[in-house]
Amino acid sequence: MKLAEALAERADTTRRVEQLRSRIVGNARFQEGETPPEDAAQLLAEASEALDRLETLIRRINRTNSAADMGPDGTVTDALARRDVLRLRHAVVTAAADAAAGNDQREYGRQLRSEPVILPALPVAELRAQADVLAREIRELDMRIQRTNWEVDLLD
Template sequence: MKLAEALNARKELEARLTRLEERLHASARVQEGLEPDESPDALYAMLEKAAAALVEIVSRISRTNVETVVEGRILADWIAERDVSWRRLRVLQSALRAAAPSYDRHGGPGSVRSVTTFSTARRHAELDALALRINAIDARIQQANWETELL
């Protein structure tokens, strides 16, 4: 199985756990004298089976990410850099939105004027460079996912 296929399997198992949770909620309480549509015990058994499969696939994905080297770095390091870069990108975007001028409809001659405290041009350039870096890293990761056998 390729790493990319395992990632898809992980996503499907996580979705299955969510659906089982919803089904357990629906079967948790019924009107006195009635039976639930589904047996809670059967649902718990399915939950345990899906959870065990998820532990297995997540462990194998993690081992593969640590053992796979892409351009001199382990895949886990590329993933960490991409994830942190995404977080930095969102922070920069948020800061740039906060720095954007807002217009007070009631502002008159006596109103207080606000100014931006940093160079938005420099931060926009940083944002653009970061987005390009994320795309390049993600391309490496995606390629490795489809070329790498799951351990």
């Protein structure tokens, strides 16, 4: 099994656990004389099996990510950490540019000449350019991670 397949199965299993949780909660109590639509104990057993499978998948994925070499990007784990930080950096730079440009305000500018002039404290154009570079780096790194996910076999 390839790493990408395990990641897809992890996502499916996570969704399944959430659906089972919801169904368990909906069937955990019922009115006397009525029969619940589903057996909550059976659903709980299914959830337990799904959670065991999820734990196994997560362990194997983490083990594989730690061992899979991506060349200059380091391991997949290193690349994932880099991507997470790039996304945070992009969010900070974009927020700074928006704030400096006044995009976070609902004002339409000065109404009277006596009102104070609001000036940006940061270079908006430079921040937007920096955000564009970061977005490109994120896309390129994400593509390298995805490629590796389809090339690497899942470890036991």
